[in-house]
Amino acid sequence: xxxxxxxxxxxxxxxxxxxxxxxxxxxxxxxxxxxxxxxxxxxxxxxxxxxxxxxxxxxxxxxxxxxxxxxxxxxxxxxxxxxxxxxxxxxxxxxxxxxxxxxxxxxxxxxxxxxxxxxxxxxxxxxxxxx
Numbered sequence: 001x002x003x004x005x006x007x008x009x010x011x012x013x014x015x016x017x018x019x020x021x022x023x024x025x026x027x028x029x030x031x032x033x034x035x036x037x038x039x040x041x042x043x044x045x046x047x048x049x050x051x052x053x054x055x056x057x058x059x060x061x062x063x064x065x066x067x068x069x070x071x072x073x074x075x076x077x078x079x080x081x082x083x084x085x086x087x088x089x090x091x092x093x094x095x096x097x098x099x100x101x102x103x104x105x106x107x108x109x110x111x112x113x114x115x116x117x118x119x120x121x122x123x124x125x126x127x128x129x130x131x
Contacts, residue, residue, distance in 0.1 A: 019089050022061030022098060031061065031100040037126045039119035041111040042081060043102040046127045048094075058093045060085050064103035077108035084116050092124040099124075 022028060034047025049055060062081045064074040081101040093099065101120075103109075108116075 019085070019093065020055070020057055020059045022059050022100065027059070027098060028061055028063065028100055031098045034098075035127045037123040039116075039123055040104075041107050041116045041119055042104055044120065044123040044127065045100040045102065046097055046124075048097050055098075057095050058089060059098045060089060060093075061098070061100040062103075063100060064108065067105045068103045068108060069105070073109055074103070077103040080108060080113070080116065084113070084120050088117055088120045088124070092121050094128065 022031070031045045031047050034045055036043065036045045038044075062078045062085075064077045064081075066074070068074050068077050081103060085099075085101060089099070
């Protein structure tokens with residue numbers, strides 16, 4: 001009986017799926033030349049990678065300028081951007097694409113989290129040519 005109880009209450013660890021992160025300045029510059037869509041909480045830039053590029057899957061970069069605020073505010077904004085990307089990109093992002101989420105002053109760190117998720121979904125649909 002005790003063995004059955006232990007198996008029934010076993011907790012399965014949460015699966016953490018996160019896309020590859022952009023780190024090279026050249027990748028950020030290439031994404032800046034691609035498609036873009038602004039929302040209230042952030043600005044989304046995206047581009048489809050060329051066939052000769054070796055990277056696989058989707059890649060995401062995050063940036064917040066000093067206009068967003070001091071280091072604490074910028075880090076908070078980037079943490080929020082990372083989390084909405086983790087939650088949304090697995091379903092709405094496309095393989096072979098690079099995305100950059102740019103934080104906006106005073107809103108990225110304070111805007112409602114659910115609204116930011118909805119805004120990212122909408123921005124991805126717009127970039128990919130869907131209504």
